[in-house]
Amino acid sequence: MYVFIDEAGGFQVPARSNQVSCVAALVIPESFAKTLFGKVHRSLDWWRADGREIKGSQLDERQMADLIRVVRRFDVLLIGVVIDMGLHTDAGISLHRHQQVTTIRASMTEKMNPRLREWIGRMASRMEVLPNQLYVQSILLTTLVKAVMDTATLYYAQRIPRTLSAFVWRVDAKDLTLTDYERLWSDVVGPFLQTRSLSSPLLQMRGADYSFFEKFCGQAAVPPSHLKGRVAISDEPFQYFEMNRVLADLKFCRSHVLTGLQIVDMLAAGIRRACNATLQSAGWRDLGRLMPRPQKGSEIVRLLALEDLPDRPVPYADVLRRWEAEGRRVVV
Numbered sequence: 499m500y501v502f503i504d505e506a507g508g509f510q511v512p513a514r515s516n517q518v519s520c521v522a523a524l525v526i527p528e529s530f531a532k533t534l535f536g537k538v539h540r541s542l543d544w545w546r547a548d549g550r551e552i553k554g555s556q557l558d559e560r561q562m563a564d565l566i567r568v569v570r571r572f573d574v575l576l577i578g579v580v581i582d583m584g585l586h587t588d589a590g591i592s593l594h595r596h597q598q599v600t601t602i603r604a605s606m607t608e609k610m611n612p613r614l615r616e617w618i619g620r621m622a623s624r625m626e627v628l629p630n631q632l633y634v635q636s637i638l639l640t641t642l643v644k645a646v647m648d649t650a651t652l653y654y655a656q657r658i659p660r661t662l663s664a665f666v667w668r669v670d671a672k673d674l675t676l677t678d679y680e681r682l683w684s685d686v687v688g689p690f691l692q693t694r695s696l697s698s699p700l701l702q703m704r705g706a707d708y709s710f711f712e713k714f715c716g717q718a719a720v721p722p723s724h725l726k727g728r729v730a731i732s733d734e735p736f737q738y739f740e741m742n743r744v745l746a747d748l749k750f751c752r753s754h755v756l757t758g759l760q761i762v763d764m765l766a767a768g769i770r771r772a773c774n775a776t777l778q779s780a781g782w783r784d785l786g787r788l789m790p791r792p793q794k795g796s797e798i799v800r801l802l803a804l805e806d807l808p809d810r811p812v813p814y815a816d817v818l819r820r821w822e823a824e825g826r827r828v829v830v
Contacts, residue, residue: 503762521579522578542561552760574788594805595633625682656703663710668751765785769799799818
């Protein structure tokens with residue numbers, strides 16, 4: 499499967515009280531990706547007008563609705579993670595980063611391989627000096643990758659199992675060469691989610707076909723020595739999946755060369771603009787038809803908070819409720 503990822507909006511603390519920013523992934527099975535891209539180009543007369551790449555922030559309501567109408571004909575998933583930067587403070591974000599760095603350093607044990615301890619220490623030091631806006635973006639991106647793994651594997655194991663045999667991740671690049679931030683995130687996302695899987699295992703469904711996903715899974719008689727304190731010991735073998743193998747084909751690319759990145763740029767902008775009331779309902783009302791319906795008690799678009807937020811209604815609550823009412827059913 500192809501996973502195209504882009505963000506919409508900045509991640510600085512603004513002056514206004516509500517300002518939503520977003521990262522989003524568009525998951526497309528390889529079996530019909532080329533057909534979808536061709537349909538988009540043929541059906542939308544405004545696509546790449548004058549040979550220039552059109553950004554999601556430039557679309558009017560009719561254009562956004564037309565794009566959604568074409569894409570929703572295909573069995574794709576749009577998965578979004580948002581943060582209301584207007585409800586955050588720089589001090590709160592700095593505290594969250596400090597706590598994260600402290601937790602990472604505390605994870606180093608004497609039983610670890612010295613090279614692993616050294617690597618963890620370097621990652622913690624690099625994260626410690628990360629600017630707040632890039633730190634926020636990295637947290638959202640990591641949360642998004644976890645959401646893709648949790649939802650897309652469950653969704654397609656019931657519908658198109660073969661698409662779980664390979665994962666191609668393409669993230670919108672901000673420069674011609676990899677930035678220090680992009681390199682840091684690429685280095686830490688796999689190990690972080692591998693560790694996260696110990697406390698939050700990948701949800702799987704009995705009866706679904708995971709045979710094509712088995713290449714990413716393994717088991718051992720006992721957990722590795724440095725994990726024994728974090729894993730409940732039982733008589734059963736230690737089972738795991740290898741996140742680094744799942745993310746082996748992860749690259750940052752310029753969006754103008756990949757139609758998938760251009761599409762997700764527009765859809766991510768649609769999510770952000772709908773929440774910030776800069777796109778009227780005629781443009782965003784069918785976005786929910788691309789999104790997986792959430793489990794009970796969770797949101798169709800994951801709303802992330804990095805500090806304690808005031809307990810009051812947000813102005814975009816009705817937008818989220820509309821999307822939840824029409825989301826794609828995950829379990830057949």
